Amino acid sequence: MATNPKVAIAGVGEARGGRATGKTTVQLYAEAFLDLLGDCPIDPASIDGVLTSSPDAEPHHMFSTWLTEYLGLRPKFTSAVQMGGATPHSNMALAAALVESGRCGAVMVADGDNRATKFSRKDKIQAMSSQVGHLSSIEPPHEFDGPYGPTAPALYGMMATRHMYEYGSTPEQFARIAVAFRAHGAPNDGGCGARGAKKGRGHRRKPVTVEDVLASPMIAWPLHRDECALISDWGTAILVTTPEYASELRRDPVYLLGLGQAHQGYNPYQAPSITSFPISESADDAFAAAGISRDEVDVLELYDSFTSTAMVTLENMGFCGAGEGGAFVEAGYIDLGGSLPTNTHGGLLSYNGGHGHFIVEATRQLRGECGERQVAGAKIAVSQGTAALASSSITLVLGT
């Protein structure tokens, strides 16, 4: 294990999101910020870096500067990043670079979007498909795919179709992933141990069976509704600082032990493969930097935009071989109580469609605050972000 971590997480926070809340995006960011201040006694004037997403549902010019105004912060460094579902992971990498280089002392990695509020029930898929980059448009630069009616579920559906063709995986095996994450999300009310339960954050908490998943409405064959990410309101905030400062702020900081990134492009039809992505490179780099092997991972929080994303990610990260993901999930390894408890909070399929919760949950697991869903004695947690199908990959290894 890396003996001298140079970057720590001193606190985490989340907004009361979930289903349509009627809140604006900056309001959700502000709630997450206040929750962070409750988690970590930092003087807001000491926050000298503010990194945000560039929100999709409610875009704003120079978003991060507007947010600092809204929150009353005056940082040395701020930027709004667009890395799809891996945006908070990308910002963690930037925060780590700012802290390690000494350019910033305390960086807030914040994320949020009010997609559930902004996109009406009727046009959600249409709005999501156009706002989240999978444009149905005849206008440049989308004229080579937009006129064919792409949707996000269709793109990830093609990933599942190809996986079934190459490896003989089955719809039941993909559905089994949704079963696991829904089971994990069921008891998760968003409560955080010491500060008491905050009811109602978990978004789709009813447990399901494989049969239930396969009986839910078809969205884009072979993907059913219960295999698709929730469309949620969310806000998350993570405070990244030096291990020394983190130790002053709290007795149980979490450390960034390793980090890896790899990016190969954007469009699915340009990717060399849609079942094998540079996830393997970012994971290899992150595990090497942390000086750990895969069997030392106690908890895995991975971006599960669709069941196909999770299947491919498990394989590409090297937790099982290519094509073995189906048998791996059916054996229960990813379940709470299995050897690799995955998406212990419920992930995008059950807890919230937000992107920052993977890092928040990894941190809370390492602090032992997760109650019923706590993985006993968790010392190493991995948070894996992917985006652009999975052509962008960012792996974070966190530890106590």
Add this chain to the structure above:
Amino acid sequence: MEAQTGMRVNTVTQPYWDGVEQGKLMLQHCSACGAYQYYARPLCAKCHAAEPEWREASGNGVLYSYSVVSRGPSPAFQAIVPYVTAIVELEEGPRMFTNIVDADPESLRVGEPVSVVFREGPEGLRLPYFRPAGA
């Protein structure tokens, strides 16, 4: 510039859309490294030589993967569900995003040969589509 009503083109993309109007599938070919590429760019993304030349593709390929869409992204597409989005791997090498037409979605198989056909799409644009070879 417009190739068709509503379709904005420029000096880089014009030959592709001119080809579509003439019923030809045009690909860029790099005279420096020999690579074909889809979509239109002012350089070869493989060797970075400038200004790839245009060549007519055979229009034949195989079905690399597909999905059958039940919830369309716009009213025009919602009106034609279920439809098939697909990635086709062309004989020349590049893959392109398209729709499979003239086929029962349940009969499709990854790896099966497909060939190009030109049609007007749900938004009124003439586009290259693919159908099972021999259909």
